[in-house]
Each structure stands twice: as C-alpha cells, then as structure tokens.
Amino acid sequence: MGLLDGKVAMVTGSSRGIGEGIARRLALAGARVIVTARTVEVRDEKLPGTVHSVVQGIQELGGEAIACAANLQKKEDREKLAEQALATYGQVDILVNNAAILVPGAVIDFPERYFDRMFEILVKAPFHLCQLLLPGMIERGNGGSVINISSSAARHPKPTQRSYDGAVYGMTKAAIERLTTGLASEMYEHHISVNSLSPDSFIATPGQMFGRKYSQEMIDAAEPVEEIAEAALALVTADPTVETGGIYYTSDLVKKYGLKAIDIGMPAPQPN
Numbered sequence: 540m541g542l543l544d545g546k547v548a549m550v551t552g553s554s555r556g557i558g559e560g561i562a563r564r565l566a567l568a569g570a571r572v573i574v575t576a577r578t579v580e581v582r583d584e585k586l587p588g589t590v591h592s593v594v595q596g597i598q599e600l601g602g603e604a605i606a607c608a609a610n611l612q613k614k615e616d617r618e619k620l621a622e623q624a625l626a627t628y629g630q631v632d633i634l635v636n637n638a639a640i641l642v643p644g645a646v647i648d649f650p651e652r653y654f655d656r657m658f659e660i661l662v663k664a665p666f667h668l669c670q671l672l673l674p675g676m677i678e679r680g681n682g683g684s685v686i687n688i689s690s691s692a693a694r695h696p697k698p699t700q701r702s703y704d705g706a707v708y709g710m711t712k713a714a715i716e717r718l719t720t721g722l723a724s725e726m727y728e729h730h731i732s733v734n735s736l737s738p739d740s741f742i743a744t745p746g747q748m749f750g751r752k753y754s755q756e757m758i759d760a761a762e763p764v765e766e767i768a769e770a771a772l773a774l775v776t777a778d779p780t781v782e783t784g785g786i787y788y789t790s791d792l793v794k795k796y797g798l799k800a801i802d803i804g805m806p807a808p809q810p811n
Contacts, residue, residue: 541569542776547628549620551611551668552638554578555588556744557688557764561635562593563803564768565775566602570633573624575607586745600804611638611664612656621671630679631672633775636665636715637688639746643705654707661711666718673731682730684775685722687715689737689786712737716786723784732779735786736770738762743808755810762789765800773798 548565552558554576566572574597578589590606597604605627609620624631640660642653665687676683692704693712702709716735723733741747743761770792774782785791792798 544569546570546632547630548633549573549631550635552576554590556746558637559593560764560768561771564772566597572604573607574604575609577610579608612659617667633684634672635686641708646706657711662714676731677729682779685733686771686774687719687735689716689735720784730779732783734774737788738767739788739790753811758808765803769798769800
C-alpha cells in the first residue's frame with residue numbers, strides 16, 4: 540500500500556521543475572495527480588516539459604495522473620481547473636501551490652502590469668484555489684493538506700544587500716507565508732494541514748536556468764529537486780494536528796524526519 544493510496548493531489552506549475560518533481564513523488568506514493576500548468580507545447584528548447592509530458596512520465600513510473608491546462612492568472616481558468624478535477628476524481632485531498640512567475644526589477648520603476656501579474660499568480664491564485672477546494676475537504680471530513688511553495692526571497696534583506704529577485708517577488712512570497720499560518724489556524728479543527736516549503740538555496744530547474752549561465756560546478760552545488768519533493772511528501776503524510784502552520788526549508792524536514800530522496804525519474808540538469 541502506498542502512503543497516498545486513495546488520495547488525489549493537485550500540483551500547480553507542474554510542467555517542469557519543482558512542480559514536476561513533487562507531482563512525480565506524490566504519484567509514486569500512490570496519489571492520483573492533477574498536473575496543471577499553462578504549457579501544453581514546448582515553444583523554447585530551454586524550457587522543456589509540458590503537462591502532457593509530465594503525465595506520460597508519471598504513467599511510465601506506474602502512477603496515475605491527468606493533464607489540466609490552466610493559466611492561473613485567469614479567474615475563469617482556476618474555476619475550470621477545480622471543476623475538471625472534481626469531475627474527474629470527485630475530490631482533491633492535497634493542494635500544492637507551486638505555480639510562479641518572477642520578473643526581477645527595482646521598486647522605483649517596476650511596471651504595474653508585472654506587479655499585478657505576479658500578485659495574481661503568486662498570491663491570489665493560491666488563495667482562490669484554497670477557496671475552491673477546501674470546502675470539499677472539510678465536507679468529506681477526512682482531513683487534507685495544502686503546501687505553499689515559498690522562497691528565501693521572503694526573508695527580510697539587510698539594507699546593505701540587494702537580491703537579484705527584487706522586492707516585489709519577496710513581497711509575494713512573504714504574503715504566501717502569512718497566508719499559510721493564518722489558513723493553518725482556520726483549518727486546524729478540520730484536520731487539514733497548511734504548510735509553506737522552500738528550497739534552501741537554488742534548484743537547477745529549467746526556469747531557474749533560463750537566461751542564466753549554469754556551469755557543472757553550479758549544478759553540482761544546487762539542491763536536488765528530489766529532495767524538496769521528498770520533503771513535500773513528508774508534509775502531506777504527517778499528522779495534520781501536529782505538522783501544520785510551518786514555514787519550512789527543505790533541510791528542516793530532511794533533518795527532522797531523516798529523509799532520503801529517491802529516484803523519481805527526473806532528467807539531470809545540464810550546463811547551458
């Protein structure tokens with residue numbers, strides 16, 4: 540019996556990178572996975588992976604998954620996504636809010652259209668999906684789990700330091716961490732856990748490597764995507780009355796649970 544047999548998981552932004560890794564790991568544990576992202580065809584060889592290729596990869600590993608294309612910037616797409624998931628499986632027990640966009644830049648001249656787009660995808664979409672899916676979890680009475688993928692960008696920088704990602708991205712991630720703790724307190728009585736999970740440093744995903752040069756040395760120093768996927772599995776299988784409201788980094792959970800990442804069939808990143 541798999542740890543997640545009988546469970547249904549939705550992982551946003553899962554056409555590649557962290558989302559794909561988590562989708563694969565949850566599927567290997569027995570969950571039926573809803574793979575969702577905008578990407579249905581590869582338009583740039585530097586950004587490989589689609590919702591369909593991830594589903595195929597999961598099926599080749601012996602797991603079950605369906606592809607649901609959705610642009611989470613659009614309210615109607617989020618609603619259709621929830622409808623399709625429930626029409627297919629009748630339930631969603633695990634929601635992983637991973638979809639993201641990063642437009643770096645300084646506050647003083649940051650374009651309003653990118654500000655709005657980032658907050659729509661990184662803050663409003665997770666909030667809205669929780670509104671759409673949590674009532675079903677509560678009604679079924681079998682608990683559930685929400686993971687919000689965050690980033691070290693949520694940490695307050697020192698005035699003498701300037702991050703490449705910029706203040707706006709940090710604002711979105713700080714907001715999602717505050718949503719995590721507030722929602723955890725609301726869901727506690729329903730045995731639904733809500734946690735935030737971040738990589739310790741960088742993961743050499745196609746999105747991270749896009750537009751930046753990565754050497755083999757940098758890739759070797761990066762955090763393996765398999766590790767954060769294992770940490771996500773630990774969170775969704777833990778006691779929801781104990782493991783909730785956490786703002787975690789991968790290493791926190793590796794140490795806490797003695798986690799060891801397994802092969803989930805992810806392609807090895809190559810220098811670009």
